[in-house]
Amino acid sequence: MTNPWLEIPLSDYESHMALRTIGQAEMLASQFSDALLQFMPESVAVIGCAGGNGFDRIPATVKRVVGVDINPSYVAAASARYLGHIPGLELHAVDIQSGPSPLAPVDLIYAALVFEFVSLPAALGNLSRVCRPGGRLVSVLQQPSAHVHAVSPSPYPSLQALVPLMRLLPPAELAACAAFCGFALESEETLVLASGKEFVRQVFRTAPGRPTSRSRRTDGSL
Numbered sequence: 260m261t262n263p264w265l266e267i268p269l270s271d272y273e274s275h276m277a278l279r280t281i282g283q284a285e286m287l288a289s290q291f292s293d294a295l296l297q298f299m300p301e302s303v304a305v306i307g308c309a310g311g312n313g314f315d316r317i318p319a320t321v322k323r324v325v326g327v328d329i330n331p332s333y334v335a336a337a338s339a340r341y342l343g344h345i346p347g348l349e350l351h352a353v354d355i356q357s358g359p360s361p362l363a364p365v366d367l368i369y370a371a372l373v374f375e376f377v378s379l380p381a382a383l384g385n386l387s388r389v390c391r392p393g394g395r396l397v398s399v400l401q402q403p404s405a406h407v408h409a410v411s412p413s414p415y416p417s418l419q420a421l422v423p424l425m426r427l428l429p430p431a432e433l434a435a436c437a438a439f440c441g442f443a444l445e446s447e448e449t450l451v452l453a454s455g456k457e458f459v460r461q462v463f464r465t466a467p468g469r470p471t472s473r474s475r476r477t478d479g480s481l
């Protein structure tokens with residue numbers, strides 16, 4: 260089955276996320292910006308970067324920026340918008356569930372609303388090799404709600420193709436799988452939007468001295 264993300268036009272995705280009733284684009288960009296200010300990484304990877312939401316808030320202290328998305332047309336749009344404007348920008352059309360990946364390790368990985376769409380063991384196994392020793396993974400997970408649809412109804416029906424793929428994850432499930440892959444939970448907080456949708460932001464850290472990336476292969480990828 261084709262991954263539905265490959266069939267959703269970026270303009271539909273971005274217009275949906277920017278709707279005032281949904282308001283998620285701004286929240287995700289703010290969380291990214293906050294993580295950069297809090298952890299001051301020299302290198303960052305944005306997993307599921309779409310068209311580069313939040314890239315305009317990257318401070319000059321970040322020397323290397325890696326954007327990753329499964330959809331090559333999203334990566335092409337991010338490239339047209341930001342290549343030449345952000346020093347050290349690399350963009351990769353990659354499925355984070357499978358390798359090999361061209362990503363060299365970074366200090367901070369930001370993964371917002373992407374774990375809902377992938378196999379956790381495969382994705383986290385790969386990301387553990389993309390994070391430097393002592394580096395961090397910041398994730399934002401959407402939470403279930405009795406009153407709000409997982410994929411909000413909007414004038415962009417292409418987004419509804421995500422419904423069968425999307426799985427809202429308990430934060431404890433992500434934390435358990437992350438721990439297995441070498442990411443220890445450092446902090447967790449709940450975010451609530453005006454729409455009533457709830458999200459959980461988790462920060463994970465890898466051990467300062469652990470072996471990284473290409474030397475630790477558990478599932479044959481990367």
Ligand SMILES: C[S@@+](CC[C@H](N)C(=O)[O-])C[C@H]1O[C@@H](n2cnc3c(N)ncnc32)[C@H](O)[C@@H]1O
Binds near residue numbers: 284309371
């Ligand atoms: C809900 S969007 C989040 C986008 C972004 N974080 C933002 O601020 O708008 C999920 C993104 O993850 C990408 N994605 C989904 N599955 C992926 C995979 N297996 N590997 C890489 N990217 C993936 C999608 O193409 C999409 O751009």
